[in-house]
Amino acid sequence: MxxxxxxxxxxxxxxxxxxxxxxxxxxxxxxxxxxxxxxxxxxxxxxxxxxxxxxxxxxxxxxxxxxxxxxxNNARRNGIGLGMAAPTILRHGTDAQKRRFLRPLWTGEEVWCQLFSEPGAGSDLATLRTRAVRDGDDWVIDGQKVWTSLAHIARWAILIARTDPTVPKHQGITYFVCDMTAPGVEVRPLRQATGEAEFNEVFLTGVRLSDDLRLDAVGNGWRVAMSTLMNERVAIGGGAVPREGGMIGVLTQEWRERPELRVPALHDELLKYWVRAEAARLSAARIRQQLAVGEVGPEGSAVKLSFATLNQQMTGFELELLAGEGLLHDTWEMKRPEAVDFTDRTPSYRYLRAKGNSIEGGTSEILRNIIAERVLGLPAEPRSDKDIPWKDLPK
Amino acid sequence: MTTSNAIPDLLYDEVDDDLRASVRDMLATRAPWDKVLARIDAGESYDASLWRVIAADMGLAGLAIPESAGGAGAGFRRAAVVLEELGRAVAPVPYLGSAVVATQALLRAGETDLLAELASGERSAALAVPFALAPQAFTADPAGSAFAGNGVAAEGDSLSGTVKGVADALIADVLLVPASGRLFAVEAADATRTPLVSLDATRQLADVTFAGAVGREIASGERAAAAVRGALVAGAALLASEQLGIAEWCLSTTVDYLRTRYQFGRPVGSFQALKHRLADLWMGVTEARAVARYAAAVIADDGDDAEVAAALAQAYCGPLAVTAAEECVQLHGGIGFTWEHPAHLYLKRAKSASVAFGVAARHRAAIGSLVNLPSS
Incomplete structure (x- = not known):
């Protein structure tokens, strides 16, 4: 231009x-x-x-x-595609991959999901055991993934799998685009504490992916996955909200409309949340101002961490504020929602759903490690698994 | 309900960065912590020569004063940067009291002569109210005869009474005294200032007694009340920048220590229990920066969200600076509890500052009134 x-x-x-x-x-x-x-x-x-x-x-x-x-483009329905798959493909994909995937991803014609976490590999994602074995021009994938939102409507997935078990865990991983319609892909709903199945478990049995679905070099998957996850954290914590937006707004509205609920100690607790929510909102606004002038700081992980803690405390407070009313739930019927509907459900749903906030997109404990090591420069914990071939790790 | 959804610029610009660097350099040379500590041992209070450098030589006392009144016309945003650095150095100078609180009182009162003297750094002033007085606790008496919040009465231009626990009065040349619904300027030499042994010896408090001292009226009635209240709001809002500086010093000093301190054959900063505490503190400091910058911006722009911004600033940054200083003491272990380590200077400054202009709970209650969240 x-x-x-x-x-x-x-x-x-x-x-x-x-x-x-x-x-x-x-x-x-x-x-x-x-x-x-x-x-x-x-x-x-x-x-x-x-x-x-x-x-x-x-x-x-x-x-x-x-x-x-x-x-x-109904962005809420394709958050993983827009927030994670797209920037990863843009950065690490070939021209042909960009041309094939990005347009239907953006329009929402093709929904994406993420095949990263496994039953045995959560916070320690790099220890994953899903295998990808080369067979001619194809890769054959076998393994199991969990916490896979939108898998039941997804056309494609971003997938990381182990291609070399003989090297240390971070080095033997390769990044793929997985065809969710391929034979051997089985999606089963996985119910959460809320009673509904926002996510799934995905079984991969002899799934054949052609080599042109590989993203970046063989063995480079961990580095590619890291850039995906940084995007995830920005995506979860980043949007602009007005004062008293989000959960604090639910509480302040109830407080204003329901004088009979007011108790002195709850008043100060409410105001403590008001102060923290406003501080978090201003901090998020400041980060957006930094991004707008090209200063990319590490503060993004603080937004996600702060949001998770505060949201959990405020949803717990709401149940107590409403006393007996808070004990009622709308439904335990098993549903498979395509997006989280946080404000239109019962307080009990909010309380339960918020428990996921400190787990999804990196647990709060892992985020604190990241802040301590990458932002503050504190030394890493001594680790016994770093230089050992993956196949020899205790499992 | 007071809302403010248009968020002003919360970042620092290049001028801020240059200003910060020059103040930090000057303080590192003239007021390193061991000199600050030595002054306490010597029973010395405010550092007049340091104040002269800051106020007159560097011209920083007039940052928030308009050019038309002899100041730099740079506004409270830049004054906030100076305060961050002064907090970082626990510097014993009356910047908050003179260049923020007294300055805002004079600006609101429409006084210009004294303002010009403050701008040039020739003289300094202090508002004669208790340091712990919250803006919302200061109200004009309905009868118009006295201000609640201090104990001074005026008969004509003759002032009598005592104000307890005033900050920055010991070094002030002029005292701004709310009395009987009016605001007076009194030569400090005409009052009796009794130094108090203070928790924060780097900002020593004094009882100030007037016994028939002659005051010059600066404002009266609504204008006087608005001037005092505006000064307290600005003080509460801008103190947050000082608290941010304190918290940043505590965080970075603790991080540096935990990287180099070895126990059990490894740097103690590699233990997750300690890392997580510092990560949480870093989050708090990150949010405190946004809150402090917001408060400074709203005061600088004379925004209608000023009372909320100031209450938010003290409700958030006051306790955060205390937490930072307490963590600094604890995570330094044995050395952190000693007189010869600077951590206690920051602990005392932070705790004292968290009470100044009202404690956090009082500011939360104020927010409740301001945003229509009534207690009952």
Missing amino acids: AEPVTAESLRKLVAGFLADHDPRGDRLEFLRARYDAGLAWIHYPVGHGGLGAPRALQPVVDAEFVAAGAPD
């Missing part, structure tokens, strides 16, 4: 696009055209849905499309 991209130039581009494409016409056709015009994710390169423009200007474009009543 010869001219620097500005909010004004973007508004003009969107206006021109809308003049040529009816937002009330065919939804998919419209979204595909928006992608081809570089107005999907504007910080992506030209030809892959973007303009190579500053990411901070994305809200300008989104607002124009919303104002025109244009269809959106």
Whole structure:
């Protein structure tokens, strides 16, 4: 782009696009055209849905499309695709892979899921045992994955598997795109404490993936996975909210509308949450300001950690505030939701669902390790597993 | 309900960075912690020569004073950067009391002569109210005869009474005295200032007694009350930057120590139990920075969210700085509890500052009123 991209130039581009494409016409056709015009994710390169423009200007474009009543790509349904798979493919994929995967990913035609965690490999993800064995032009995958949100509607998955058990655990891993329709892929719902199955377990039995579904070099999977997970943490903790947005807003509304619930000690506890929620909100806003001027700091992991702790405490507080009413639950019926509906369910659901906040996307304990070691530069714990071939590790 | 969804710039700019570097360099030379500690042993209070360098030579006393009144016109955002560094060095100077609280009182009162003297660094001033007085506790008496919150009465321009536990009064040249619904300027030499043995010896408190001292009226009525209250709000808001500096010093000093201290054959900073505590502290400092920058920005812009921002600043940053100092003492182990290690200077400054302008619980209660979350 010869001219620097500005909010004004973007508004003009969107206006021109809308003049040529009816937002009330065919939804998919419209979204595909928006992608081809570089107005999907504007910080992506030209030809892959973007303009190579500053990411901070994305809200300008989104607002124009919303104002025109244009269809959106139902981003909540494809969070893993948009937040994790796409940036990973962009950074580590071949041109052919980018062309094949990114467009239907962005439009939402193809939903993605993530085959990382295993029953025996959670926080210590690098110890995973799902095998990928080379067979001619294919890889044959065998293993079991868990905590796989959206697997039952996903077309593709990002997958890490062990390709060399004879080297230390971080070195023998390779990153693949897994075809969720391939023979040998079996998805079973895995119920959570909430009673519903937001995620699944996925059994991979002799699944054949052609070598062109491999992402980056053989043995390089751990490094690729790390860039995926950094994106996950930003995706979980990053959105802009108004004052009293989110869970604190649920509490303040109940407090204002229900004078009969007010107890002095609960009042100060509520205000403690108000203060912490506002501090967390301002901190998240400050991080977005840093990102907008290109200062990428480590504060993103603080947002996720702070959110998890506070959300759990506030949902617990809500049950106590409502006393007897808090003891009722809407349903224990097994459902398979495509997105978390946090505010429209009962307080009991919020209390239970929030328990996942400190586990999903890296446990709070692992995040504290990351902050202590990568941000503060404290020494790592002595480790016995680092230089031992994976096959010789105690399991 | 007071809401503020448009969030101002919370970052530092290049001028802030340069300012920070020059203040930090100067303090490292002129006020390293061992000199600060030696002053306490020698029974010395505020450091007048250090204050002269900061206020006059570096021209920092007038940062928040408009150019038209002889100041730098740089606003409270930049003054906040200075406060961060002064907190980091537990420097015994009256920057908060003179360049923030008294300055804001004069700005709100529309006084200009004294303001010009403060801006040049020639003189310094202190607001004669107890250091622990919360902004929301200061209200004009309905009868208009006295201010709640201090014990001074005016008859004509003659002031009598005592104010207990005033910060930055010992070094002040001029005292700003709320009395009988008016605000007066009194030459400090005309009052009796009794130094108190204070928890934080780097910001020594004093009882200030007026016995018929003559005051010059600066404001009266609503304007006087608004000036005092605005000064306390600015003090509460800007103190958060000092608390941020304290917390940052405690965090970085503790991290450095835990990297080099060996026990059980390994650096103690490699133990997860300690790492997690420091990770939590780092999170707190990260949020405190956003809160302190927000408070400074709102005061600088004279925003309508000032009272909430100030209460939030003290509800969050006050306790956070105390936690940081307490963790610093504990994680240093034996050495951290000794007189010859600086940790206790920060502990005393942090604890004292958490009481200044009202404790956190009082600020939370204030937020409850401001955002319509009533207690009953």
